[in-house]
Amino acid sequence: xxxxxxxxxxxxxxxxxxxxxxxxxxxxxxxxxxxxxxxxxxxxxxxxxxxxxxxxxxxxxxxxxxxxxxxxxxxxxxxxxxxxxxxxxxxxxxxxxxxxxxxxxxxxxxxxxxxxxxxxxxxxxxxxxxxxxxxxxxxxxxxxxxxxxxxxxxxxxxxxxxxxxxxxxxxxxxxxxxxxxxxxxxxxxxxxxxxxxxxxxxxxxxxxxxxxxxxxxxxxxxxxxxxxxxxxxxxxxxxxxxxxxxxxxxxxxxxxxxxxxxxxxxxxxxxxxxxxxxxxxxxxxxxxxxxxxxxxxxxxxxxxxxxxxxxxxxxxxxxxxxxxxxxxxxxxxxxxxxxxxxxxxxxxxxxxxxxxxxxxxxxxxxxxxxxxxxxxxxxxxxxxxxxxxxxxxxxxxxxxxxxxxxxxxxxxxxxxxxxxxxxxxxxxxxxxxxxxxxxxxxxxxxxxxxxxxxxxxxxxxxxxxxxxxx
Numbered sequence: 001x002x003x004x005x006x007x008x009x010x011x012x013x014x015x016x017x018x019x020x021x022x023x024x025x026x027x028x029x030x031x032x033x034x035x036x037x038x039x040x041x042x043x044x045x046x047x048x049x050x051x052x053x054x055x056x057x058x059x060x061x062x063x064x065x066x067x068x069x070x071x072x073x074x075x076x077x078x079x080x081x082x083x084x085x086x087x088x089x090x091x092x093x094x095x096x097x098x099x100x101x102x103x104x105x106x107x108x109x110x111x112x113x114x115x116x117x118x119x120x121x122x123x124x125x126x127x128x129x130x131x132x133x134x135x136x137x138x139x140x141x142x143x144x145x146x147x148x149x150x151x152x153x154x155x156x157x158x159x160x161x162x163x164x165x166x167x168x169x170x171x172x173x174x175x176x177x178x179x180x181x182x183x184x185x186x187x188x189x190x191x192x193x194x195x196x197x198x199x200x201x202x203x204x205x206x207x208x209x210x211x212x213x214x215x216x217x218x219x220x221x222x223x224x225x226x227x228x229x230x231x232x233x234x235x236x237x238x239x240x241x242x243x244x245x246x247x248x249x250x251x252x253x254x255x256x257x258x259x260x261x262x263x264x265x266x267x268x269x270x271x272x273x274x275x276x277x278x279x280x281x282x283x284x285x286x287x288x289x290x291x292x293x294x295x296x297x298x299x300x301x302x303x304x305x306x307x308x309x310x311x312x313x314x315x316x317x318x319x320x321x322x323x324x325x326x327x328x329x330x331x332x333x334x335x336x337x338x339x340x341x342x343x344x345x346x347x348x349x350x351x352x353x354x355x356x357x358x359x360x361x362x363x364x365x366x367x368x369x370x371x372x373x374x375x376x377x378x379x380x381x382x383x384x385x386x387x388x389x390x391x392x393x394x395x396x397x398x399x400x401x402x403x404x405x406x407x408x409x410x411x412x413x414x415x416x417x418x419x420x421x422x423x424x425x426x427x428x429x430x431x432x433x434x435x436x437x438x439x440x441x442x443x444x445x446x447x448x449x450x451x452x453x454x455x456x457x458x459x460x461x462x463x464x465x466x467x468x469x470x
Contacts, residue, residue, distance in 0.1 A: 023154035027161035027266070034165040035259050035320040039252075041172055042179055048252035049179030050186075053119055053127065055239040058232050061131045064102045067228040068095050069138035072220040075353045077146045078280060080213065085205040088143050092201055093208025094217055095135045103128045123180065126187055133190035140197035146277050153273065156193060164189040227349075227362035230369035234395045237369075237376050238388035256321045257328040257389060261335025264302065264309055268343040271298060276350040283354045288413045295347055297463040299421045302340050303428040304456040310336055310435045311449040315442075331389035333436050338393035340425055345400040348407050348415045355410045364402030368395045397425075 039047055061067075073091060080087040106113060110124050119127075137156070144152045164185050171181030242251045275294070282291040310333060317329045345364075352361045372395040376388060407415040431448070438444035 019150040019154040023157040023270075027157045030161040030165060031259065034168070035256060036322075037165070037169065038172075038182065039256065039321050039325060041169070045249055045252070046179035048249060048255065049119070050182040051239060051251055051255035051258075053123065053183050055236045056119065057127050057130060057134075058236055059229070059240075060106075060127060061134060062225060062228045062232060064099055064106070064128065064131045065095055065135045066098050066102075066218075066221050067225055068098065068217050068221045069135040069142070070221065070228055071224060071349070071353050072217050073139055073142040074146055074276060074280065074350075075220060076213070076216055077143060078277075078284075078354075079216065084143065084147070086207050086210060087213055088139060089201050089205040089207050090210045090213040091139050091217060092136060092198070094214050095132070095139070096208075099128075099132050099135070103132075123183060126183060130187050130190055133187075133194040136194040136198050136201075137190065140201060145273050148277075160189050160193060163192060223359040224362055227365045230362070230365035231399075233369040234365070234372050234399070235392065237373055238391065241376050242388060253325050253328045254331060254388065256317075256325050257331035257386075258335055260313065260316050260320060260328075261332040261389070262339060264306055264336060264339040265342075267305060268302065268339055268346075272343065272346055272350070275347065279347060279350045280354050283351045283411070288411075288415070291351065292415070292417055294463070295344065295415075296417045296420060297459060298347075299340065299344065299416070299424050301456065301459040301463055302343060303424045304452050304459060306336055306340060306428055307431050307435065307452055308449060308456060310432050311445045313435075314439050327386070329439070330386040333432055334389045334393050337429060337432055338396045340428065341393065341396035341400040344416060344421060345396060345403050348400070348403040351415050352403070352407055352410065357410050360406050360410060361403075364399050364406055367402060368399040371395060371398060 068091060073088075076087055076091070077084055106128065107125070110121050113124050141153050141156060144150075167185035167188055168182045171177045171185050172179075175181065177184065239251055239254060242254055275298075279291050282288070313332050313336070314329060317326060317332065321328065349361060372391050375391045375394075379387060404415055404418055407413070434448055435445055438448065
């Protein structure tokens with residue numbers, strides 16, 4: 001009987017992975033399908049408004065909430081497992097207080113921030129409300145992931161994926177709101193999801209203050225703030241530089257390149273959602289070999305999947321964007337090659353969370369962000385968005401390498417099989433160059449990619465089997 005229970009229980013991470021990946025893939029598919037709709041409904045300048053808003057929304061979120069809704073939630077749920085409901089409601093209570101205080105300060109200077117972002121005072125106010133709603137959603141979904149309530153997270157992904165573009169089309173075409181229509185649609189979707197979550201959280205526990213929980217969250221989150229800000233800088237500094245130096249049209253093209261190039265993040269985000277709690281438990285048990293084996297298989301599978309996506313990039317770009325966006329193809333390849341080191345770095349950080357050495361966790365990301373900022377600001381005035389894309393994989397490789405060193409320093413163990421993972425990545429980069437060289441030949445790309453299909457499915461099956469048995 002125990003064996004049956006054990007086998008049934010241990011399948012949960014695998015089920016969670018499938019649900020997360022499937023729902024994320026659906027959400028990404030809707031986003032990709034929506035791209036050609038919006039690139040045709042809007043001019044390049046209007047299309048660039050939403051990515052500009054999303055960039056500053058991400059950057060400002062870390063400041064306004066101090067990223068209390070980040071990695072601290074998973075670690076806190078593990079630490080305060082005997083009172084999860086109180087921990088979740090107290091986390092939301094703390095977020096409300098931090099948000100209110102910092103938003104009041106920022107709103108005093110909203111005219112300055114509105115001018116700096118180029119979005120205006122009204123949109124800046126919308127952004128502050130959106131940040132709070134996203135933080136509530138993050139707390140609820142983190143608790144759901146920790147408890148393996150994977151269906152709740154998956155349904156949320158699907159609901160937002162369907163609601164946001166539908167509202168966007170209505171507001172753009174029906175009310176003629178232009179590029180701002182996508183902003184308001186995104187906000188309304190967040191309202192529709194966050195309010196029910198808020199009701200659920202406070203129905204389970206009415207407590208909003210606990211000194212021990214608040215101290216833990218602040219002590220854990222504040223040293224990690226540079227990490228979160230730096231991670232955002234790595235992926236967003238290119239967009240900020242492009243919007244300021246080259247205008248909304250260049251940003252719009254870069255946004256399309258990111259939409260295609262980072263499509264693999266659907267899979268990696270799903271895997272991380274399922275594996276982060278699992279990795280924390282493996283580290284806590286000292287079972288490093290088990291986590292290394294799973295991450296190595298994931299590395300091999302993601303390497304093959306990256307190449308499969310790059311094999312069809314020329315056709316994908318032609319489908320998702322009109323002719324004026326076609327030269328964004330050159331930015332897609334380096335952006336796609338950034339997903340694997342980003343995944344590995346995030347997986348290593350998930351393990352580091354157990355040791356509660358937040359300051360050390362921040363160092364690698366800050367260093368990589370500094371390199372990215374220097375390269376972007378120094379070269380962006382003389383180049384265009386295609387060159388900016390190259391800085392992203394460079395930054396993530398640096399981050400991953402340094403995070404591995406930090407993990408070994410803290411625990412005495414290596415978090416991944418470093419040499420073999422580096423080997424897979426190097427092969428992926430070389431193969432990507434070949435696919436780029438034959439971007440004009442469908443036949444040659446098919447010849448290059450066909451031998452990789454069977455290893456891809458074989459690796460995916462092995463990875464699923466291991467997670468299921470773990």
